[in-house]
Amino acid sequence: xxxxxxxxxxxxxxxxxxxxxxxxxxxxxxxxxxxxxxxxxxxxxxxxxxxxxxxxxxxxxxxxxxxxxxxxxxxxxxxxxxxxxxxxxxxxxxxxxxxxxxxxxxxxxxxxxxxxxxxxxxxxxxxxxxxxxxxxxxxxxxxxxxxxxxxxxxxxxxxxxxxxxxxxxxxxxxxxxxxxxxxxxxxxxxxxxxxxxxxxxxxxxxxxxxxxxxxxxxxxxxxxxxxxxxxxxxxxxxxxxxxxxxxxxxxxxxxxx
Numbered sequence: 596x597x598x599x600x601x602x603x604x605x606x607x608x609x610x611x612x613x614x615x616x617x618x619x620x621x622x623x624x625x626x627x628x629x630x631x632x633x634x635x636x637x638x639x640x641x642x643x644x645x646x647x648x649x650x651x652x653x654x655x656x657x658x659x660x661x662x663x664x665x666x667x668x669x670x671x672x673x674x675x676x677x678x679x680x681x682x683x684x685x686x687x688x689x690x691x692x693x694x695x696x697x698x699x700x701x702x703x704x705x706x707x708x709x710x711x712x713x714x715x716x717x718x719x720x721x722x723x724x725x726x727x728x729x730x731x732x733x734x735x736x737x738x739x740x741x742x743x744x745x746x747x748x749x750x751x752x753x754x755x756x757x758x759x760x761x762x763x764x765x766x767x768x769x770x771x772x773x774x775x776x777x778x779x780x781x782x783x784x785x786x787x788x789x790x791x792x793x794x795x796x797x798x799x800x801x802x803x804x805x806x807x808x809x810x811x812x813x814x815x816x817x818x819x820x821x822x823x824x825x826x827x828x829x830x831x832x833x834x835x836x837x838x839x840x841x842x843x844x845x846x847x848x849x850x851x852x
Contacts, residue, residue: 653702655686657725660732664719666739668711673742675836678721679705682733686724691717708742708836746775746801746839750808750830752782758849762818765811766793766826766847773803775832775839782828784812784819784847791817801832821851 660683668674678685689709690697697718701709704724711717719739723732750770757765764784772778778801781794791814800806812819823846830841 653688653699655688655702655704655722655724658686658688658720658722659725660723660735662721662735662737664721664737665716666711666719667716668713670713671711672713673708673710673745673837675706675708675738675740675742676719676721677706677738677740678735680736680738681721682736683723684726685735686722686726687737688720688722689717690720691715742836743834744774745837746772746832746834748772748775748778748801748830748832748839749841750780750828750843752826752828752843752845752847754845754847756784756824756847756849757852758819758821759852762789762820763811764791764817764819764824764849765809765852767807767809768828769805769807770830771803771805772801772830772832772839775801775834777801778830778832780808780810780828780830782826784817784824784826786819786822786824786849789816789819790814791819819849821849823847824849 666674674689676687676689678687684704686702686704687707688702689700689707689711691700692698700711700717701707704726709717719737721735721737748770749772750768752766752768756767766784770778770780777796777798779794779796781792783790783792791812793810793812795808795810797806797808826843826845826847828843828845830843832839
């Protein structure tokens with residue numbers, strides 16, 4: 596699969612040229628398409644000019660020197676839109692819908708990710724967000740590439756835990772995660788009036804393989820006895836642009852250490 600969808604270099608003198616095309620299909624800038632012009636970000640009680648695209652406010656202080664692109668993916672995909680190499684402070688908005696009735700998909704300064712649905716037309720807006728305090732545009736360098744796979748995570752607690760004479764519990768289990776920079780696991784163990792929590796984070800171990808973990812249950816009421824208990828466990832993993840989570844409820848039998 597090609598790594599690049601397209602890269603454009605645009606000067607605000609009016610000329611645009613393709614630097615690279617990856618074969619997935621990206622339109623020429625759409626600023627000349629009927630009905631598209633300078634965007635209006637939706638804010639309460641703000642008057643809008645007829646025919647201008649409306650987009651929910653995403654916090655950008657300005658959308659000066661705006662350039663519109665259109666793109667319709669042939670399959671569900673995540674794209675990365677990067678304008679960080681422009682000669683001015685630039686931001687990006689990705690929206691779906693029709694001019695005058697656009698719905699925000701993603702937005703932010705410099706580089707953003709957007710999850711797209713096959714067959715849906717999208718507009719990509721690059722603009723001067725004025726975070727640099729002045730000027731009005733310059734040379735826009737915009738790249739659109741396929742994003743990394745979404746992170747995945749799962750976590751399981753062993754069905755048997757150990758409890759000592761003081762009522763302290765040790766739990767073990769396994770987790771698996773992929774396409775993420777770190778994984779965080781936390782949970783709660785309850786048994787009647789007794790309850791306690793456990794948590795830990797690990798970086799650099801999201802390689803798609805099973806890994807073992809062990810943790811002690813702590814808390815002011817974490818005094819348990821031999822018998823059945825209930826665990827609630829949360830797994831959370833994040834990559835550069837996306838995160839994933841997993842929740843499990845399990846019964847854990849506590850045995851004497």
